Amino acid sequence: MRKAPSGLTPVFQVQKRAPNSLYQQIYEGYRKAIVDGALRTGQRVPSTRVLALELGISRMPVLNAYSQLLAEGYFESRIGSGTVVSPSLPQRISSPRPATAVKGLNPARRRVSKRSSNLLSARQFRTLRGMGPFNVSQIAFDGFPLSLWNSLVTRHARHAGAWSLDYGDPMGLKDLRNSIAEYLRTARGVRCEAHQVMIVSGSQQGLEITGRVLLDPGDHVWMEEPGYRFAHTVFRFSGCTIAPVPVDAEGLNVAAGIRKCPQARAALVTPSHQYPLGVTMTASRRLQLLDWAESNGSWIIEDDYDSEYRYEGMPVTSLQGLDRNSRVVYIGTFSKVLFPSLRIGYLVVPEDLVDRFLAARFALDIGPATFQQAVLADFIAEGHFARHIRRMRSVYAERRNALIENLGRQFGTAAKVMGADAGMHLSVMLDGICDQQISKRAAQQKLWLVPLSPFYLMKNARQGFILGFGSTSVEEMPSAVHKIRKLLGPRTISSAS
Numbered sequence: 322m323r324k325a326p327s328g329l330t331p332v333f334q335v336q337k338r339a340p341n342s343l344y345q346q347i348y349e350g351y352r353k354a355i356v357d358g359a360l361r362t363g364q365r366v367p368s369t370r371v372l373a374l375e376l377g378i379s380r381m382p383v384l385n386a387y388s389q390l391l392a393e394g395y396f397e398s399r400i401g402s403g404t405v406v407s408p409s410l411p412q413r414i415s416s417p418r419p420a421t422a423v424k425g426l427n428p429a430r431r432r433v434s435k436r437s438s439n440l441l442s443a444r445q446f447r448t449l450r451g452m453g454p455f456n457v458s459q460i461a462f463d464g465f466p467l468s469l470w471n472s473l474v475t476r477h478a479r480h481a482g483a484w485s486l487d488y489g490d491p492m493g494l495k496d497l498r499n500s501i502a503e504y505l506r507t508a509r510g511v512r513c514e515a516h517q518v519m520i521v522s523g524s525q526q527g528l529e530i531t532g533r534v535l536l537d538p539g540d541h542v543w544m545e546e547p548g549y550r551f552a553h554t555v556f557r558f559s560g561c562t563i564a565p566v567p568v569d570a571e572g573l574n575v576a577a578g579i580r581k582c583p584q585a586r587a588a589l590v591t592p593s594h595q596y597p598l599g600v601t602m603t604a605s606r607r608l609q610l611l612d613w614a615e616s617n618g619s620w621i622i623e624d625d626y627d628s629e630y631r632y633e634g635m636p637v638t639s640l641q642g643l644d645r646n647s648r649v650v651y652i653g654t655f656s657k658v659l660f661p662s663l664r665i666g667y668l669v670v671p672e673d674l675v676d677r678f679l680a681a682r683f684a685l686d687i688g689p690a691t692f693q694q695a696v697l698a699d700f701i702a703e704g705h706f707a708r709h710i711r712r713m714r715s716v717y718a719e720r721r722n723a724l725i726e727n728l729g730r731q732f733g734t735a736a737k738v739m740g741a742d743a744g745m746h747l748s749v750m751l752d753g754i755c756d757q758q759i760s761k762r763a764a765q766q767k768l769w770l771v772p773l774s775p776f777y778l779m780k781n782a783r784q785g786f787i788l789g790f791g792s793t794s795v796e797e798m799p800s801a802v803h804k805i806r807k808l809l810g811p812r813t814i815s816s817a818s
């Protein structure tokens with residue numbers, strides 16, 4: 322059973338001059354709090370001494386009320402863990418109850434912002450989460466050096482002084498920003514200094530801050546089509562209009578963007594490994610995009626979310642590194658390369674905009690939480706980060722190869738694999754299927770096939786799946802791919818070679 326928490330004093334008043342006695346008031350106060358669900362089964366209540374002190378009364382009425390509540394079974398007393406609301410009370414007593422019945426509420430009188438109404442239901446994002454093969458955005462959890470990480474956590478916890486309780490630097494911990502700047506200059510060809518690096522809680526917050534600084538409601542933003550849905554939500558939420566621009570084998574089609582929406586104030590791109598198709602933006606497209614941004618006075622937001630792992634061809638450097646006009650805001654994250662619950666990402670902000678970004682930061686959350694930043698700074702400084710990337714690159718390469726091989730074996734030419742050169746996912750196009758339906762059925766078998774079609778905003782969405790291979794072992798791969806084949810049924814199988 323869950324350990325009884327809190328020992329907090331419930332809100333009820335006792336009045337010394339009331340007609341009923343203090344004992345009765347305390348007894349009634351507790352009984353009502355339990356029956357109304359304000360106090361839940363197993364929850365610890367304060368000791369009689371503490372309650373008497375807090376209510377400013379003698380201990381006797383409190384003792385009497387407690388012994389009555391114990392006698393009637395509302396309370397239970399345990400040696401060593403004090404007095405708790407009896408865990409054996411029936412579920413219908415002391416269970417969570419909605420404050421108001423949702424059914425009776427009139428939606429017309431409960432107007433919320435248009436921006437929030439424009440968002441997709443959160444349920445759509447929640448359905449595809451769980452442990453099992455192919456979940457995109459899951460890493461090789463068992464490959465993370467957790468005990469090493471924990472030893473750094475312990476070291477920091479042990480040495481944390483009272484000063485560590487204060488607000489941290491709103492841009493993020495200096496040591497961490499230094500390490501990130503060094504890493505980005507060396508491994509990603511980003512032109513930056515530490516003072517341009519802002520630590521954020523994942524690239525999602527990076528997008529949010531960037532959108533708030535660069536764009537006004539109603540501004541148009543080019544988004545890759547198909548593109549990252551969590552980015553769609555950010556820009557919708559800030560009142561911007563999304564202009565979907567098709568992605569082809571060379572990446573974002575800049576000429577199509579100019580034709581379609583020349584007035585766009587910004588373009589969001591994933592040039593190293595397009596999400597979700599996985600293509601790498603060619604040098605020519607990169608230069609076209611930079612030229613467009615400079616001549617139009619627009620911004621480029623580069624989401625470089627998983628470029629650490631590349632399996633084919635030369636390492637691709639960042640688009641930001643090519644920019645001579647400070648038009649690019651670069652966003653990176655530790656969600657893929659380390660682990661997503663860390664919620665640490667970073668922005669590299671053009672020199673002249675640092676102060677603006679900082680002002681926006683103050684408006685949003687004042688600054689990032691400090692503890693994990695310090696742990697991460699040591700993890701990088703002591704060489705564990707570089708070692709981890711090297712080790713995981715070969716783990717993921719094996720998983721990726723196993724996935725491609727098994728897809729080939731099961732589907733032959735019926736499945737067109739895209740975007741397998743880098744990262745921890747690939748896309749597989751399967752014409753003539755309904756990806757969303759199959760994905761729902763697959764989830765019942767704990768198989769997480771992210772359907773491709775919802776990533777398109779325009780008509781003519783391609784059907785297929787985005788398959789994460791980060792958390793799927795080589796041993797699991799054959800049976801997991803076989804399950805996909807079974808789910809798709811004979812029609813697709815018959816076209817396999």
Ligand SMILES: Cc1ncc(COP(=O)(O)O)c(C=O)c1O
Pocket residue numbers: 457458522523524525526549591596624626653654655656661665666
């Ligand atoms: C395109 C893209 N950007 C960024 C991220 C990471 O987001 P965050 O850093 O908020 O975890 C992901 C994760 O799946 C992604 O697919």
